[in-house]
Amino acid sequence: MSVIKKVKNNGKVKYYFLGMKVYTKKPKTGKLPLKEPLLSALEKREADNAARKTQNAFYTIRSFWELYGCDDRTLNMMEYVLFVEQMEHPLIYLMYLQSLLERGEEKRCEIGLKYYVSKFGLTEIESFLPLSSFAVRHQIQNDKIKKAAFIFDTMEDNRKHNRFADWLKGKSLAVVGNSPNIVGSGLGRQIDSRDVVMRINSFALTPELAEDIGTKVNVWIHNGVGPTFTCGNMERDYQWIFMIDDYWHKWQSRVDSASVDLFLDSLFELCRKKPQSLIYCPSEIYRRLRQTSCLRHPSAGLIILYYIYSVLGELSEDDVFAFNDKEQEHGLDLPTPLKLPTSRRTDRFIEEPNSYNFLLNVETSHNFNEELRFRKTFLKKKD
Numbered sequence: 001m002s003v004i005k006k007v008k009n010n011g012k013v014k015y016y017f018l019g020m021k022v023y024t025k026k027p028k029t030g031k032l033p034l035k036e037p038l039l040s041a042l043e044k045r046e047a048d049n050a051a052r053k054t055q056n057a058f059y060t061i062r063s064f065w066e067l068y069g070c071d072d073r074t075l076n077m078m079e080y081v082l083f084v085e086q087m088e089h090p091l092i093y094l095m096y097l098q099s100l101l102e103r104g105e106e107k108r109c110e111i112g113l114k115y116y117v118s119k120f121g122l123t124e125i126e127s128f129l130p131l132s133s134f135a136v137r138h139q140i141q142n143d144k145i146k147k148a149a150f151i152f153d154t155m156e157d158n159r160k161h162n163r164f165a166d167w168l169k170g171k172s173l174a175v176v177g178n179s180p181n182i183v184g185s186g187l188g189r190q191i192d193s194r195d196v197v198m199r200i201n202s203f204a205l206t207p208e209l210a211e212d213i214g215t216k217v218n219v220w221i222h223n224g225v226g227p228t229f230t231c232g233n234m235e236r237d238y239q240w241i242f243m244i245d246d247y248w249h250k251w252q253s254r255v256d257s258a259s260v261d262l263f264l265d266s267l268f269e270l271c272r273k274k275p276q277s278l279i280y281c282p283s284e285i286y287r288r289l290r291q292t293s294c295l296r297h298p299s300a301g302l303i304i305l306y307y308i309y310s311v312l313g314e315l316s317e318d319d320v321f322a323f324n325d326k327e328q329e330h331g332l333d334l335p336t337p338l339k340l341p342t343s344r345r346t347d348r349f350i351e352e353p354n355s356y357n358f359l360l361n362v363e364t365s366h367n368f369n370e371e372l373r374f375r376k377t378f379l380k381k382k383d
Contacts, residue, residue: 054087061092066249067290069283070099090120094251098131102248110138127251127260130156144261147268152247154271155280164240164279165311171195173308173319176213177301178203182322188214191321198242200300202231213322221304224252226259229266241270241278244303246286285310293374299366302375309378316380327369 061081064074078096081087093116100109113131117140125145126132132148133156135141141149158164174194176182178201191197191214198219199205205215218239222228245255252260271278281303289298289306298306301323309315 050087054081054089057081057085057087058089058092061095062254065095065099066246067287069249069287070102075099075103088119090116090124091251093120094124094128094131098128098248101130101134106134109134113138113140124251124253126264127253129247129252144264147264148252151264151267151271151278154275155243155247155278158276158279159282163276164242167240168196168308168312173315174198174214175301175304175308175320176200176203177320177322177324179322179324181325182212183209185212187321188212190214192216194319198304200304201228203233221300223255223300224263225256226262229259229262234266239277242304242307243278243280244300246281246283248283249287281307293370295367295370295374297366299368299371302371305375306378314380315378320375320379323375324368324372327372 061074061077064077068074075096078092078099081089081092082096093112097109097112097116100106100112109131113135122140122142122145125135125140126142126148129148129152132145133152135145136149172194174191174197176191176197176199188209188211194216196219197214197216198221199217200221201223203217205213205217217236220233220236220238220241222241222243224243224245252263256263267278285307286303288310289303290296293302295302305315305320
């Protein structure tokens with residue numbers, strides 16, 4: 001119940017704070033009463049509390065949605081926040097609409113989408129790829145939404161027909177990470193001898209390292225963020241690009257808010273030229289990975305390894321190169337400049353434990369020590 005009560009009577013508006021009248025607003029304009037500063041402070045405080053409550057609800061719902069999808073519990077939480085508490089948060093509403101779509105409740109999704117547009121316009125719809133596809137089918141669109149819809153329809157068609165999974169069957173594999181522990185290994189020829197060579201994000205292929213990391217690549221594992229698009233690897237010709245995100249339960253501005261346009265423009269051109277070359281991680285595999293590993297932010301490398309294991313039934317340690325094979329002091333991937341010879345990125349480092357940056361970034365970082373332990377549970381031992 002609100003601590004401020006507003007009562008209208010004969011053109012006057014009376015405000016009560018905990019039952020005590022603090023201000024009467026008369027119809028005619030005039031000098032502001034002395035009690036109005038108190039009222040303004042109380043209203044501002046109540047507005048701040050409401051905004052904080054809405055934001056907390058948003059973070060809770062986002063976490064449940066990303067981990068559990070559109071199950072009944074998550075949907076009930078969304079409906080309570082939106083329709084009982086009447087918290088008007090556009091991203092919560094878009095998560096709710098995409099959940100309705102995933103559950104096959106298209107009529108409710110259509111009605112809700114039209115209400116959303118009347119309330120918030122077309123903002124952020126393009127970040128929700130499946131919802132963008134639905135919106136275009138119902139003539140709710142702009143250029144960004146149409147690009148998002150085309151990208152998702154292309155990836156979804158490839159997923160439904162198992163084109164990437166079928167293409168992998170019967171082939172020898174090499175999944176090459178970006179760890180510098182491969183430098184000096186002399187494994188380049190062995191990597192290039194495999195039928196399929198997968199490399200991750202901002203990988204770097206240089207003549208100086210060819211003897212260690214090879215030169216071949218026909219599958220690019222992509223995290224969907226701006227630096228990966230601009231690192232120069234987009235210019236190569238791949239047979240497949242594997243997007244690691246579960247787009248049914250994550251929106252693109254959540255992945256990288258600064259690069260949504262770059263994401264849409266780059267993948268739209270790719271889908272237009274080579275439609276059967278783009279795929280994304282299926283929802284059931286991505287969620288199962290998070291639930292079984294208890295990792296909040298699995299890395300691109302772990303996601304592709306678990307995907308291959310899930311669709312092929314097994315994956316050997318012999319097929320995995322340049323991944324961390326020893327535990328580190330804290331094992332976290334945090335942002336500060338450190339140039340690695342095997343990666344084009346310039347924002348990787350090892351931070352001192354308990355430093356400010358370490359504590360600030362620990363919640364959103366990959367935990368490579370935990371990933372190493374989890375990899376050992378499903379990778380087949382080396383021969």
